[in-house]
Amino acid sequence: MMDVWANLHWREPLWLWLAAVPLLLAGWRALRRARVLRYADADLLPWAASLSAARRDAWPRALAHALAWGLLALAAAGPRLPLDWREGQIAPRHVVTVMVALDVSASMHASDIVPDRLTRARLELLDWLPRLRGERVGLIIYAGAAGVLLPPTDDIDLLRRALDQVDSHLIEAPGTNLAAALDLARAQLAAAPGHAKAVLLVSDAESDSVEPAAQAAVEALRQAHLPLFVLGVGSEAGAPVPLPDGGFAERDGVRVLSRMDAATYGQWARSTGGRFVEAADGDGDWAALHDGGIAKLPGDPVTAGSVRAWRELYAWCLVPALALFMAVYLPRRTVATAAVAVLVATLVPPPAQADEAAAWQAWQAKRYASAQTQYAQLGGYAGQMGAGAAAWRQADFAAAARHFGAALLLAANDRERADALYNLGNAHYARRQWQAAVEAYQTVLRMRPTDFRARANLETAWQKLQRQSRDVPMQGDLRSRHGFLAEGHIQTDNVNGHIPDEPESVVPGMQVERGHVQGEGARAAAPTGSPAGTGVDSRLAPSGLKKMERLQDHPQTMLRNILKQDAGGKAGERPAW
Numbered sequence: 229m230m231d232v233w234a235n236l237h238w239r240e241p242l243w244l245w246l247a248a249v250p251l252l253l254a255g256w257r258a259l260r261r262a263r264v265l266r267y268a269d270a271d272l273l274p275w276a277a278s279l280s281a282a283r284r285d286a287w288p289r290a291l292a293h294a295l296a297w298g299l300l301a302l303a304a305a306g307p308r309l310p311l312d313w314r315e316g317q318i319a320p321r322h323v324v325t326v327m328v329a330l331d332v333s334a335s336m337h338a339s340d341i342v343p344d345r346l347t348r349a350r351l352e353l354l355d356w357l358p359r360l361r362g363e364r365v366g367l368i369i370y371a372g373a374a375g376v377l378l379p380p381t382d383d384i385d386l387l388r389r390a391l392d393q394v395d396s397h398l399i400e401a402p403g404t405n406l407a408a409a410l411d412l413a414r415a416q417l418a419a420a421p422g423h424a425k426a427v428l429l430v431s432d433a434e435s436d437s438v439e440p441a442a443q444a445a446v447e448a449l450r451q452a453h454l455p456l457f458v459l460g461v462g463s464e465a466g467a468p469v470p471l472p473d474g475g476f477a478e479r480d481g482v483r484v485l486s487r488m489d490a491a492t493y494g495q496w497a498r499s500t501g502g503r504f505v506e507a508a509d510g511d512g513d514w515a516a517l518h519d520g521g522i523a524k525l526p527g528d529p530v531t532a533g534s535v536r537a538w539r540e541l542y543a544w545c546l547v548p549a550l551a552l553f554m555a556v557y558l559p560r561r562t563v564a565t566a567a568v569a570v571l572v573a574t575l576v577p578p579p580a581q582a583d584e585a586a587a588w589q590a591w592q593a594k595r596y597a598s599a600q601t602q603y604a605q606l607g608g609y610a611g612q613m614g615a616g617a618a619a620w621r622q623a624d625f626a627a628a629a630r631h632f633g634a635a636l637l638l639a640a641n642d643r644e645r646a647d648a649l650y651n652l653g654n655a656h657y658a659r660r661q662w663q664a665a666v667e668a669y670q671t672v673l674r675m676r677p678t679d680f681r682a683r684a685n686l687e688t689a690w691q692k693l694q695r696q697s698r699d700v701p702m703q704g705d706l707r708s709r710h711g712f713l714a715e716g717h718i719q720t721d722n723v724n725g726h727i728p729d730e731p732e733s734v735v736p737g738m739q740v741e742r743g744h745v746q747g748e749g750a751r752a753a754a755p756t757g758s759p760a761g762t763g764v765d766s767r768l769a770p771s772g773l774k775k776m777e778r779l780q781d782h783p784q785t786m787l788r789n790i791l792k793q794d795a796g797g798k799a800g801e802r803p804a805w
Contacts, residue, residue, distance in 0.1 A: 239306025246301035250294040289556055296552035303546035309539045321362030323528040324424040325380050327413040328353065331431035332396040333371040333404040334477065335486040338432070340467035341507065343636075343649055343671035347664070349430045349461045350391055351633045352507055352514075357384055359518050362527075366416055369394060370409035372401030375791025380420050395663070398788050404434065407441035414445075414452055422528040426455045426502070432462035433504075435489040446496045455502035457521055459513065462488035509637060587614060596621040604631070609638040609648075616651060620658075629655035646675045650682055657685065662693035 238244075309321075330353070336346035366380035367390050375398070378390040410427065417425040427449060431437075449456050466487035469477040477484045494504035505517040555563050587602035596618040603614030616631030632652040639645040653668030669686035672679055 237308050239308060241305050243304035243306075244301050246304055247298045249301075250290075250297045253293075254290070292552050292556050296549045296556065299545045299549035299552070303542040303549060307541040307545070309541065321527075322360075322523060322525075323362055323364075323422060324426060324522065324525050325364045325366075325417060325420045325422055326426050326428050326522065327366045327368060327380065327416050328428045328430060329368045329370060329374070329409040329413050330394060331371070331404065331409075331429075332369045332394065332399055334396070334402065334471070335404065335432055335434050335436075335469050336396065336461075337470050338462070338467035338486050339470075339671065339674065340463045340465065341461055342645055342675075343668060345432050345461045346394075346396060347667060348507060349459075350394055351637060352459060352461065353391055353430060354388065354630060354633060355511075355637055356514055356518060357387055359514060359523075360384065361523070363522070364420070366420075367391070367394075368409055368412055368416070369398060369791070370405060370412075371396065371399040372403035372405050373399055373791075374405060374409040374412045375399065376412065376416060377787065377791065379416065392661075393787060395784065397784065398791055400788070400792075404431075404437040406431070406437045407439070407445040410442070410445035410449060410456075414449060414454060417454060418452070424525055424528045426457060426522060426525060428522070429456060429458045429493075430461060431458070431493075432486060433458065433460040433488045433490065433493040434462065434486045435492075436486070438489055438492050443496075446500065450500045454500065455521075455525070456497050456500040457502040457517055458493050458497045458504040459517055460488055460490060460493060460504060460506045462486070464488050464490060509639070584610070584614075591618065594621075600627070609635050609640065609644055612638060613648065613651070616655070620651075620655070623658075625655050625658040629659065642675055646672050646679070649675075650679070653682070653685065653689075657689055657692075660692075662689050665689040666693055 330349060332346060336349065337344050339345075341348045360382075362382060364380040364382045365387055366376065367378040367387070368374055369377050377393065377398075378386065381387065406429075410429075413427045417427070446456060464487055466485035468483050469486050471477055488506075490504065490506065497504040503517065503521050505513050507513050554566065584603075584606060587599050587606065590596075590599035590602060591614070600615045600618035600622070603611045603618060605611070606614070612631045612635035616628045616635065619625075619627040619631060629652060632648050632655055635648040636645060636652060639648055649668050650672050653665045653672065656662075656665040656668060666686060666689045669682045669689060672682040673686065676682065
């Protein structure tokens with residue numbers, strides 16, 4: 229409630245003087261009454277004026293009249309609250325800067341959390357974005373070193389893109405340097421405007437990362453009055469750590485189990501004023517961590533110049549003002565009739581929401597956009613799966629991945645998880661994200677070893693991944709992140725990697741088939757009657773192809789070199805996971 233009053237703005241505050249109108253009218257009536265009373269002697273007043281009629285219902289009517297003018301003045305002044313507009317949804321703004329530190333170390337590939345810890349962490353963060361109410365969020369990824377992948381921003385789409393860019397190969401230093409991540413988050417928050425700030429750590433919270441340097445970094449957060457919120461993506465039972473080249477990590481010939489140390493991380497979070505929550509299916513984890521934690525932090529006041537949208541509140545004052553004016557000036561029979569009409573209109577049931585049958589009818593009629601909307605309104609596992617399938621039919625693979633990821637979080641059993649993960653892998657494949665697709669299919673096969681479609685898709689995605697060329701480090705001087713954030717041009721030097729051209733193909737064994745590819749047979753014959761002497765020297769073709777190769781983007785290489793700018797000093801001796 230205090231945040232509401234702190235952020236309340238008035239469009240035209242001078243109209244508040246309308247509240248003085250009842251006082252002016254009362255003064256005018258007092259003068260008029262005095263003039264009437266001076267008209268005759270006191271003995272003749274009962275015949276000149278009816279005093280009992282003047283006093284009848286005087287105080288209730290005067291109070292209602294004054295209250296109506298007060299509400300009308302408030303409505304005319306234009307009360308409003310700042311809003312954050314995103315995807316057609318409006319919510320009150322909560323101005324807090326949050327730096328997210330995401331663990332991408334080798335232990336995050338353990339599969340005790342379906343499909344694995346890192347994929348689950350990304351899905352959890354994507355599930356967190358719709359809950360934001362204007363918070364400015366930045367993203368740090370860390371392993372043996374830490375780097376800023378995205379400075380604080382309130383652009384939801386930019387956050388989604390940054391999460392899509394997350395990859396464990398972006399940080400070359402092995403291990404888990406939690407202290408570097410927390411110190412970098414503290415430095416980023418110190419440079420950010422405002423006073424309301426917090427750190428959100430998304431990690432498997434493994435016991436091997438508990439070290440004196442991490443304790444000192446947590447103490448620095450406490451002294452800087454920065455609460456630490458932790459989302460633990462792991463289990464206390466632990467799981468073996470897979471290695472990039474195959475096999476599992478070992479220590480002295482014994483396979484290492486990466487276990488979550490919930491007690492220590494929970495104590496760290498509480499010491500700074502934050503809280504620790506383990507990732508779980510459904511919305512309970514974010515309800516406790518965000519709704520009961522981050523959203524409760526007092527936000528900074530919002531200045532009018534920085535607001536893009538407002539929630540107008542004048543109707544809440546105008547409607548009761550009109551009702552009071554009607555009660556004062558209109559006959560009681562008319563007021564009673566209007567009240568009955570409003571009551572009947574209120575009791576009329578709202579139009580029925582879209583149900584599953586209507587969504588299925590829209591699907592059968594090939595109105596996939598409508599089907600996607602109706603399935604999304606249904607919610608739940610079935611609704612998210614239907615919305616993802618409809619988005620797939622529209623070739624909107626990014627939306628399909630979001631819906632299938634949400635279905636994975638809402639799945640109630642292993643069969644539903646495997647189905648959602650299979651479709652999520654197909655969406656990654658369609659987006660040419662071969663590594664993510666391979667990991668999804670591998671997890672499906674661990675859950676369903678006899679799934680021939682997932683096995684066939686895995687082989688195809690693995691071939692695509694193997695054919696993709698390795699990134700070549702850049703030698704250019706990347707002075708800032710402005711180019712990445714603003715889609716500007718960053719020159720790369722000596723980029724000689726070759727990525728072979730691949731025809732657009734459809735992954736075999738799709739559970740949700742893609743629509744017919746448009747443009748078949750669109751290659752037209754050469755027009756007749758072209759000017760003589762116009763031709764192309766075939767010897768120039770190899771040169772042109774080589775130039776086209778140079779124009780290809782290398783985002784992973786660019787991001788890796790950007791993140792290196794934040795890693796200062798030596799990583800220190802620590803386990804490789």
